Amino acid sequence: xxxxxxxxxxxxxxxxxxxxxxxxxxxxxxxxxxxxxxxxxxxxxxxxxxxxxxxxxxxxxxxxxxxxxxxxxxxxxxxxxxxxxxxxxxxxxxxxxxxxxxxxxxxxxxxxxxxxxxxxxxxxxxxxxxxxxxxxxxxxxxxxxxxxxxxxxxxxxxxxxxxxxxxxxxxxxxxxxxxxxxxxxxxxxxxxxxxxxxxxxxxxxxxxxxxxxxxxxxxxxxxxxxxxxxxxxxxxxxxxxxxxxxxxxxxxxxxxxxxxxxxx
Numbered sequence: 278x279x280x281x282x283x284x285x286x287x288x289x290x291x292x293x294x295x296x297x298x299x300x301x302x303x304x305x306x307x308x309x310x311x312x313x314x315x316x317x318x319x320x321x322x323x324x325x326x327x328x329x330x331x332x333x334x335x336x337x338x339x340x341x342x343x344x345x346x347x348x349x350x351x352x353x354x355x356x357x358x359x360x361x362x363x364x365x366x367x368x369x370x371x372x373x374x375x376x377x378x379x380x381x382x383x384x385x386x387x388x389x390x391x392x393x394x395x396x397x398x399x400x401x402x403x404x405x406x407x408x409x410x411x412x413x414x415x416x417x418x419x420x421x422x423x424x425x426x427x428x429x430x431x432x433x434x435x436x437x438x439x440x441x442x443x444x445x446x447x448x449x450x451x452x453x454x455x456x457x458x459x460x461x462x463x464x465x466x467x468x469x470x471x472x473x474x475x476x477x478x479x480x481x482x483x484x485x486x487x488x489x490x491x492x493x494x495x496x497x498x499x500x501x502x503x504x505x506x507x508x509x510x511x512x513x514x515x516x517x518x519x520x521x522x523x524x525x526x527x528x529x530x531x532x533x534x535x536x537x538x539x540x541x
Contacts, residue, residue, distance in 0.1 A: 286347035295521025415448030425477035510535035
């Protein structure tokens with residue numbers, strides 16, 4: 278037996294986009310041997326790695342054929358696929374980060390897994406600096422607008438926790454901040470009447486899996502201030518619904534730009 282000090286897994290399959298982007302940010306992309314079909318960040322990953330999964334499901338045979346020594350995934354939604362892979366004797370690690378602090382923790386944990394703890398902490402420090410700068414700008418601007426983040430239209434689903442926190446970081450007021458703490462999507466269901474009662478001044482639309490449609494939204498939420506004044510903005514899902522580097526950088530910037538449109 279040839280024994281040596283471990284340097285972390287050499288063949289990693291990423292079932293979602295954020296571990297892929299984290300590994301690229303750490304310069305450890307050569308460890309990645311398989312990715313999700315929804316992975317578009319960073320741009321150079323597209324077409325460069327075998328696609329082995331969607332989000333909920335994936336090909337156990339394709340994944341096993343890659344001979345991974347670690348499979349990384351996200352959330353209870355991937356529980357069935359994770360179970361199938363474990364039954365196939367694969368090593369699986371599922372993260373379930375829902376808040377900004379948890380996202381930062383996961384970045385460090387993945388860094389430690391691949392023997393890049395210091396680099397991961399430096400990366401997290403840069404994201405914290407970015408978030409703090411946004412908070413400082415918000416403090417200078419004063420009270421921000423009421424914001425409704427819509428993740429889906431039927432049933433209507435409001436924003437998940439890290440999205441709500443990002444809205445607050447840039448100075449907006451998430452009208453459904455309490456619901457955002459719900460771990461399951463059904464805990465974030467909202468009704469048309471609830472939205473009308475909250476009367477958001479800004480609507481951020483990010484429908485996971487399909488393009489936003491303005492006309493039916495105007496009809497559905499007729500009378501809501503955001504629709505009356507035209508303060509409706511679509512944010513790409515890959516920027517904000519990925520609990521990793523994307524939401525802490527481009528996602529944060531897009532939310533801030535929409536909420537403070539026309540402000541310095």
